[in-house]
Amino acid sequence: MTRFPRGAALAAAVLLIAGCSGGDDEAGDGKASASSLASQKLDWGRCKATPEGPAPGGDWQCATLKVPLNYTNPDDGTIGLALIRSKATGDDDERLGSLLFNFGGPGGSGVSTLPSYAGLTSELHERYDLVSWDPRGVAESEGVRCRSDKEIQAGESVDATPDDTAEEAAFFKDAADFGAGCEKAAGKLLSHVSTAETARDMDLMRQVLGDEKMHYFGISYGTELGGVYAHLFPRNVGRLVLDAVVDPTADTVGHAKNQSVGFQRALDNYLKSTGQDPEEGTRKIEDLLERIDAEPLATTSGRELTQTLATTGIVLPLYSEQSWPTLTSALDAAEDGDGTELLALADGYNERDPSGRYGTTTHSQRVISCLDQKERPTPEETKKLLPEFREISPVFGEFLGWDTAGWCHDWPVAGLTDSPDVSASGAEPVLVVGNTGDPATPYEGARKMAEELGEGVGVVLTWKGEGHGAYGSGSDCVDSTVNSYLLDGTVPKDDKVCT
Known part of the structure; x- marks a missing residue:
């Protein structure tokens, strides 16, 4: 069972090429408060290869930051967070400081992603040290692996849109088993991977840097994380850019409805680009998925393409307009009875390599989001919502509707909040960038984020484009506006529109 990421982790998974080593600290090792840890010195050194990829070359350096496992109880000890940086390339007297990146998920590895992203930020790199990290519970920072590769592949056979009581029982058993695996793997860390704790890690990082x-x-x-940081530390806010913005007012069901809207909107735009009527094209895809549900498609690998994997495969290329031709090819092949291309797309989403090894981004995503989110819809409540989800999106609605009940079903720890508080009275202006065609974080979220940050804080920049995120996506208007804000402190007029 898989939730569509509320972050760039999915797109970044395709780009993961590098990494560095985190610390060897076990959760709870050591004893220190946040105030005492603020004086620690980072031992920057050569990055090492990780399971995510080889070590990056060039000027990349890695280090481990010690943070409290539990900010309210120093006796619980510390954990190590893996950091990566490349120092500013320009003159020292023009350096502005560190620019910290979070690429989303939750659960995405900043250590692995930043080197591949840095090419888009060369102008920023002249005056900033580019810095990222693996948040607590992610990859090299006490990353959580909830099940083995064999168990993950077996889980892919579970129907994420159950059609009868047997499939429903299997769906919820798989969800409960996943949670039990996370509890066994993470131990007491499972209760300390919240977005609020990661925001506190960021402020400690700021001080140490x-x-x-x-x-x-x-x-x-990463926009939700940035909003929570601004709420907790408004006086420490410098220049914050939030791109591809999560709606901070949405609860579990609200996020699922938002994504149903966003992915159906992106699918409609894709269908229009191929000369198809969106309603007719959607019905054609619905029919294809129903046929695959009844009889999975064969692939050249010998594995079967199930309905769940096919839906996942359709999602991936909607994250980038440049990938739309790939979706056309995969759908055409599936119509002809060959599921190979859609399965390859699903494998890209699920971080499965040709040898059958899976990444763990979705594991970290789940342990973080299930701790953050208090709402736990029951199976009965979800079933009542399914007609509304189907109405919003005939292709993705049922998948996302069932997910509201299955994602955190029988989770070992309780969730913390219905939705995050991002109000940031007193903070400097925050640039909130929304893309009207964004599938994973629909444009409406940018408006909600700006409103919640507060008057005079949230400043909206709109791009009328496609794909997940705006910066670096081909708009000179967006890129120059963001760069001017970050480099010169130039705050654009609220509601500026880039076409």
Whole structure:
């Protein structure tokens, strides 16, 4: 069972090429408060290869930051967070400090992603040290692996849109088993991977890096994290960019409805681009998925393409307009009875390599989001919502509707909040960038984020484009506006529109 990421982790998974080592600290090792840890010195050194990829070359350096496992109880000890940086390339007297990146998920590895993203930020790199990290519970920072590769592949056979009582029982058993695996793997860390704790890690990081203010670039889920940071530390906010913005007012069901809207909107736009009527094209895809549900498609690998995997495969290319031709090819092949291309797309989403090894981004995503989200819809409540989900999106609605009950079903720890508080009275202006065609974080979220940040804080920049995120997606208007804000402190007029 898989939730569509509220972040750039999905797109970044395709780009994961590098990493570095985190610490060897076990959760709870050591004893220190946040105030005492603020004086620690980072031992920057050569990055090492990780399961996500080889070590990056060039000027990339890695280090481990010690943070409290539990900010309210120093006796619980510390954990190590893996950091990566590349120092500013320009003159020292023009350096602005560190620019911290979070690429979303939750659960995306910043250590692995930043080197591949840095090419888009060369102008920023002249005056900023580019910095990212693996948040607590992610990859090299006490990353959680909830099940084996064999168990993950077996789980892919579970129907994420159950059609009868047997499939429903299997769906919820798989969800409960996943949670039990996470509890066994993470132990007491499972209760300390919240977004609020990660925001506190960020402020500790700011102090250790020697920055008076937090300069930050958050993408998708990274916008939620940035908003929570601004709420907790409004006086420490420097220049914050939030791109591909999560609706901070949405609860579990609200997020699922938002994504149903966003992915159906993106699918409609894709269908229009191929000369199809969106309603007719949607019905054709619905019919294809129903046939696959009844009889999975064969592939050249010998594995079967199930309805769940096919839906996942359709999702991936909607994250980028440049990938739409790939979707056309995969759908055409599936109509001809060959599921190979859609399965390859699903494998890309699920971080499955040709050898059958899976990444763990979705594991970290789940442990973080299930701790953050208090709402736990029951199976009965979800079933009542399914007609509304189907109405919103005939292709993705039922998948996302069932997910509201299955994602955190029988989870070992209780969720913390219905929705995050991002009000940031007193903070400097925060640039909120929304893309009207964004599938994973629909444009409406940018408006909600700006409103919740507060008057005079949230400043909206709109791009009339396609795909997940706006910066670096081909708009000179967006890129120059963001760069001017980050480099010169130039705040654009609220509601500026880039076409």
